[in-house]
Amino acid sequence: MEGHHHHHHQQQHHIGVNVxxxxxxxxxxxxxTKEFLMIRAELDRNFMETKRNKILWEVVATKMxxxxxNRSAEQCKCKWKNxxxxxxxxxxxxxxxxxxxxxxxxxxxxxxxxxxQIMLWAEAEGGSKKKAAQLxxxxxxxxxxxxxxxxxxRKKQMTKKGKSNIIGSSSGGGGNNMNGLKEILDEFMKxxxxxxxxxxxxxxxxxxxRRLKEMEWRRTMEALESERIMMEQRWREREEQRRMREEARxxxxxxxxxxxxxxxxxxxx
Numbered sequence: 001m002e003g004h005h006h007h008h009h010q011q012q013h014h015i016g017v018n019v020x021x022x023x024x025x026x027x028x029x030x031x032x033t034k035e036f037l038m039i040r041a042e043l044d045r046n047f048m049e050t051k052r053n054k055i056l057w058e059v060v061a062t063k064m065x066x067x068x069x070n071r072s073a074e075q076c077k078c079k080w081k082n083x084x085x086x087x088x089x090x091x092x093x094x095x096x097x098x099x100x101x102x103x104x105x106x107x108x109x110x111x112x113x114x115x116x117q118i119m120l121w122a123e124a125e126g127g128s129k130k131k132a133a134q135l136x137x138x139x140x141x142x143x144x145x146x147x148x149x150x151x152x153x154r155k156k157q158m159t160k161k162g163k164s165n166i167i168g169s170s171s172g173g174g175g176n177n178m179n180g181l182k183e184i185l186d187e188f189m190k191x192x193x194x195x196x197x198x199x200x201x202x203x204x205x206x207x208x209x210r211r212l213k214e215m216e217w218r219r220t221m222e223a224l225e226s227e228r229i230m231m232e233q234r235w236r237e238r239e240e241q242r243r244m245r246e247e248a249r250x251x252x253x254x255x256x257x258x259x260x261x262x263x264x265x266x267x268x269x
Contacts, residue, residue, distance in 0.1 A: 028079060030103065032069045037107040039063045040080060044111055045118065045188050059181065083108060114192075121195055 028036070039060050040047075047053050057073035064071045071079075087108040093101070 032064075032071075033079070033083075033104060034107070035067050035069065036060070036064060036071075036076065036079060037083070037104060037111070039067075040076075041107070041111045041114070042185055042188065044115060045191065046184060048115060048118065063181065087112075117195065117199070121198070 043056055043059065046056055050056070054073070057077045060076045061071055061073040064076065083104060086102050087105060090102050090105055
C-alpha cells in the first residue's frame, strides 16, 4: 500500500512539473531566485561535463539550504527549466520589454555566454567538435537512466577528483559537503581565470598582428606616395628643360631673322 501511495505521490509531482506549478509552492522570491542563479552559474561547468546531473541538483539544493532556502533538488531543477524557457522566449522581444517581463535575463545570458566561451575554447584547443558537443550536454532534458546503466556510467563519470567529491559530499556530513564544493568551485574559478588569460593573450596577439599589418600598409603607401612625388618632380624638371631649350631655339631663330632682315636692308640701301 505504501508503495502504491509513493507511486501516486510521484505521479502527482510529475503532473505538477508538466503544468509548470512545481516551483510555485511556495513561490520563489526575487532574492531566492538570484541566489539560486548564482549557485547554478558556479556549477554550470560541471553540468556541461556530465549528462547524469541528479547529484549536481542535490548539491544545488544543499547550497540553497545553506543560504536559508529550503528547496528540493527536483524543485531546483524545475525552476531552472522554467527560467531557461522564459529566457529563450525573450529572444524575440525588445530589450526594454525583456527587462520588465523577465528580471533574470542578464543572469541567464551571463551563464550561456560563459558556456559558449568554454565550448569555443574546447573546440579551439582540441580541434574537435566532438569535445565541444560533449561539453554542451543539454540540461533541459531529463537525464535519467536505468539502474544497470547507472552503475557503469557512474564509474566513468566519477573518475575526476571533483566529481568524486560531489558524491562524497552528497552522502557525507556538512563538513565534507563544503570541502567538496569548495574544491569544485576553486577548480572552476582557476579554469575561468586561465581561460580569461588565454583569451586576453589571443586578443593581444591579434591586435599586434593587426598593428604590424597596418604599419606595413602605411609604409607601402608612403613609399608609393614618395615615388609618385619623385616621378612628378622629374617630369617637371624635364618639362622645364624642354621649355628652356624651346626658348633658346626661339631666341636663336629671332636673332637669325633679325640679322637677315638687317642684311637685306643694308644691301637694299
